[in-house]
Amino acid sequence: MIDPQAVSQGAPGSPDPGAGAxxxxxxxxxxxxxxxxxxxxxxxxxxxxxxxxxxxxxxxxxxxxxxxxxxxxxxxxxxxxxxxxxxxxxxxxxxxxxxxTDQGYRYFVHHLMGAVELPSVDQIMIRHQFRQVEVQLEQWVELAASVLAETAGIVSVVTAPRPAVPRLRHFELIALQPRLALLILVTHESLVRQVMVRWPEDTDQESLSRLADALVSEVRGLTADEIAARARGGDGPARFVLGQLEGTLRGLDAVGQTEVRHSGLENILGLPEFAGADAQGLLDLFRGGAFLGAVLPQLGAGPDVQVFIGDENPADALRRFGVVLSTYGVDGSVTGILGVVGPTRMAYGRSISSVRYMARLMSDLVADLSSA
Amino acid sequence: MIDPQAVSQGAPGSPDPGAGAxxxxxxxxxxxxxxxxxxxxxxxxxxxxxxxxxxxxxxxxxxxxxxxxxxxxxxxxxxxxxxxxxxxxxxxxxxxxxxxTDQGYRYFVHHLMGAVELPSVDQIMIRHQFRQVEVQLEQWVELAASVLAETAGIVSVVTAPRPAVPRLRHFELIALQPRLALLILVTHESLVRQVMVRWPEDTDQESLSRLADALVSEVRGLTADEIAARARGGDGPARFVLGQLEGTLRGLDAVGQTEVRHSGLENILGLPEFAGADAQGLLDLFRGGAFLGAVLPQLGAGPDVQVFIGDENPADALRRFGVVLSTYGVDGSVTGILGVVGPTRMAYGRSISSVRYMARLMSDLVADLSSA
DNA sequence: GCTAGCACTCGTTCCCGCCGAGTGCTAACG
DNA sequence: CGTTAGCACTCGGCGGGAACGAGTGCTAGC
The missing domain is CATH 1.10.10.10 (Winged helix-like DNA-binding domain superfamily/Winged helix DNA-binding domain)
Structure with missing residues (x-):
């Protein structure tokens, strides 16, 4: 059912062949x-x-x-x-x-690894956990991270799905204070964002609702750019709201602020290879998404799992790790990244099958939620 | 301005006086x-x-x-x-x-510690960071955790503010799929919750909006109990929505699911007292809020900072730590907990002043946002 | 082509002695 | 009477050396 060979290599050649040997x-x-x-x-x-x-x-x-x-x-x-x-x-x-050596692992992954489908026990366990909760797409991300870490037994990283060109589906305005309102917007992909906006003049729920009602049909289905164009024609409050909508939509596809969830750090802190050294360094590596910033550019858009072993990793900080990553989502519309990070001597078979399975699961969820 | 003596003791006496000596x-x-x-x-x-x-x-x-x-x-x-x-x-x-000894620290905290006001450099730095962001109350929690960890130089823990008896202020329904909707509700304290609800029959945005408009004025200002009473009289969809509202409101004040944010673990991982041992154990301690579950019952409602040193801690797992905690929020209406955890040999002066300052700041924020 | 034997390497562990920081006690001093 | 100098003693940490064991390459024989 799943072709074990269909695992692409991260970097075609070791960038620094003279290193260890x-x-x-x-x-x-x-x-x-x-x-x-x-x-x-x-x-x-x-x-x-x-x-x-x-x-x-x-x-x-x-x-x-x-x-x-x-x-x-x-x-x-x-x-x-x-x-x-x-x-x-x-x-x-x-x-x-x-x-x-890294090359040895690489050969193992390509030619020696047996069946790579996730054992059905785990599949059932995972599906079960996902069925338990009934929440938003972005909370799936957290669950995915924790389940993935548990299944693979190492550290997992998961980014929230990011739409290529987010389009507005709906928005609401809720009065919090006379001059403070909550703007809630939903995209076609069912991503939800809440922002507090400081209102330029005293207002109340009723007028905010009227304003939202009036505007929502006008901007439904538009991108940030299209909303910006529309804003130039509007008057005071409407123009203000459109500006906020535009800014928030733009924030959705900004690469810079992609947040990376991780889980399972405790799984590798105990390993002998990281024992003496830098528990601190490890934490720092995963905090603040500095991690993905390094790997992301190298990540092909292909639908399949990619494996980076040791020196194949683009970032120096990752030279001691093996990384198994996959994109997920709906092609060209909304995508995220998930994967695991462990020592180079990790159980690649299990990692790859876990990541692949989880990527499918998340892709299905995203697809279900995004309305054409 | 601030009385250095006004620090209450966690537990009146060491529960196990014969321990070390x-x-x-x-x-x-x-x-x-x-x-x-x-x-x-x-x-x-x-x-x-x-x-x-x-x-x-x-x-x-x-x-x-x-x-x-x-x-x-x-x-x-x-x-x-x-x-x-x-x-x-x-x-x-x-x-x-x-x-x-623990008693020695205790004496130091009570009688020997000098001025305990946070240096104004830090005060300015903190206020600055809080002014940068314009987000929701619950994102303040994350910011507070990270700022507190940085200021005190150890691990911080912060819980989201929890209303004593949450009252509904407003809610909206947004269609995601024909049979899937997003329910967004806002309480008087400006807490926001989003839940996905599986709709019992096909529906669309227009009918959802009509439904919400019709119901919202009816339930404004009500508690979960009052909504439950109201629900018994309603018909199909209205009754369904009221049920969801009630459940979500109840979730807000459920003690069990209080989420505890922490930050700054890397600050103490490097310390000699935790070096050799259990980086894993430390992570586990703070994950999943098992931590607060242990301390919370002991926490007085008083407005001031409380200090638990070593054996004074209620939970065994904390015997090796010093804990400085404070509640924050609006008395009797909405409260949360914040504090720091470090080795017993921590800089109590700085910790106490940091926690006290941050508690004030968060209290002000909560007060600003909650409408009478 | 496979295997047994052998001399050699080298990391690990344990032991032991040295060193230094610190202590309690006693006697002397102002 | 409080303070100080001196002294014998304790104990953890560090470094060197011996013993050990796992593993290796090589060579000769099956």
Missing amino acids: AGAATSSAGSPLPPLTERQRAILRLIVQEYVQTGRPVGSKGLTERHAVGVSPATIRNEMAGLEEAGYLQSPHTSGGRVP | AGAATSSAGSPLPPLTERQRAILRLIVQEYVQTGRPVGSKGLTERHAVGVSPATIRNEMAGLEEAGYLQSPHTSGGRVP
């Missing part, structure tokens, strides 16, 4: 890689799986002890040496086992 | 404490200040080197011994300096 020939530069033998593939798969699970470098002896490979440690060593030369593994120290 | 006589149990001499007070003040700043136990020699006390280390040692016997200090190890 020990003294040996790093290969993979000019010459085409010889295809891996079936046994090498099996060993690579085992190493990735084991390292993902334990986080400790895996050695030849341990491998043969824990798994029923048919050969001796020495043979494994030979094959490992080959894999290392080809760039799929690296040894962090002279002794102490080997660890997959 | 070494073998010596723990005193402070039955006999009234002899008042501290002026020199002891000065030394205690120095120790608290120094420990708050550095986080390392402070010894007699270091004290005399870093501060121009007029006496020798030996004298300091004698006084320290007295302070330890009286329960204000404790020595974590045989050597290595002394550390204030």
